[in-house]
Amino acid sequence: MKKLIAALTLLLAFTINANAQDKKDLTTAEKGKKEALALSQYLGLNETQTADFERLFEQKHRTLEDKNLSQEKRDEVARIIEMKIAASISDDQMTKLRQNKELLKELITN
Template identity: 60%
Template sequence: MKKLIAVVTLLLAFSINANAQDKSELTSTDKGKKEAAMLTEFLGLNDTQNADFARLFTQKHTVLEDKTLSAERKQELTRVMDAKIRASLDGNQIEKLEKNPELLKKLIN
């Protein structure tokens, strides 16, 4: 009986630990919202623009989750993300974003 209780306790302990690890990973939606918030904070975007960028970045992370994605496809996604970001911003915002290449690289890759 003691062994059975010990086995059940260990089984529950390992299953709880595995569930805790699963919850710590960010979903593509969370990653997209986080990147949109960084861009909004840096450029001072409005709520509508923030929501639009959140959807765009969520879509990016959803595509990047595909393990069969080729290097060419990833490169094309980077080019498309850059074009969409630039199309959504005005000249002053683009200029300000280009002065922060780390942020721009994080957003398009």
């Protein structure tokens, strides 16, 4: 009986630890969705635009996951993402986004 309780306790401990780690590490899709939602709420984007930005940010995170990516390439990715954002929204919305430097930085880097 003691062995059974000990085994169940260990199983429970490992299960809780594994779940805690899963919650910390968001997938690229989840990161993309989170950033697209933040942008959408800030600028009042429609559903289609939000979905487009989800895919853009998901691709950004997939690209930036490469540990061998040089700083120059990371800077280039950030520049391209900013240009794609600017091309997808109005000038007024881009001006508003540039005023929120923290949000813009989070969207184009990370």
